[in-house]
Amino acid sequence: MSDNAYGAGGYNQPVIHEQQIQSEAAQPAGLSISSFVVGLSSLIIGWTFLVPIVAIILGVFGLKKEPAGRRFAIAGIVLGGISLIFGALLVIFCIAFFTILMALIAAMVARLGTF
DSSP, X not given: OOOBTTBTTSSOOOOOOHHHHHHHHOOOOXXXXXXXXXXXXXXXXXXXXXXXXXXXXXXXXXXXXXXXXXXXXXXXXXXXXXXXXXXXXXXXXXXXXXXXXXXXXXXXXXXXXXX
16 A cells, blocks of 8 residues: 555545644634623523623623634623523512502501501
8 A cells, every 4th residue: 555645545535634633623712601601600690780791791702802612602692681681670670569569558558547
């Protein structure tokens, strides 16, 4: 058997150098993965307004600087946005609930008179 341009054995397989494999697989995606982890934790652990905003910011920077981590960045942005929306809806619901509760208490006190 003779070595040809495609490697040993004549199977017409291109020679892939180890350096090519490492350069393709080792693209950084730290911001994108961080965005995903922070967005997921903000959705699972509970709502705050700071953590989802951090997830969204990390996701936007990940999209701009790390094309290899595009899916993680998009997932982090979506999870951060969902968590932010749920947090805002919860605040609106609590304000509305306690406003109605105070109005009902005020109406009961007015109906019964003063103590």
